[in-house]
Amino acid sequence: MDTERNVETLREAYAAWSNSRGGSAQHWMDIVHDDVQFGSLARAVAPEVAFLTEYSNREALGAYFAGVSQDWEMIHFTVGEFIAQGDVVVVRSSMAWRNKRTGREVETPKVDFWRFRDDKASEVYEYYDTARVIAAACD
Secondary structure, three states: OOHHHHHHHHHHHHHHHHHOOOOOOHHHHHHEEEEEEEEEOOOOOOHHHOOOOOEOOHHHHHHHHHHHHHHEEEEEEEEEEEEEEOOEEEEEEEEEEEEOOOOOEEEEEEEEEEEEEOOEEEEEEEEEOHHHHHHHHOO
């Protein structure tokens, strides 16, 4: 377990995500285990954000990123800080997106919880203002 290596892995992945404006998810797919456990606070409570749910493997997780790129345009993704202890890294950030169908914009703080195993992410959970995201996606 290398806490500093885990933080650096995430620094690079978040920079690639921001620089690609959410257009490339390959860097995320490269750092997760085949059996990654991923959860989103929204848990698909609205059909307009059905991809914001739980995934139990890397292949299925691709649906999350496909939904993001299909439905949303990134305005910004700004990382604030990394907090690490042992195999866990918490990332505090802010993000803004425009829904491609409604044209509505949403900005929200975001916190991501990451757990690493053997230099790959084995668990990821994201926390953000789900009500604002869902409102921007709905008519």
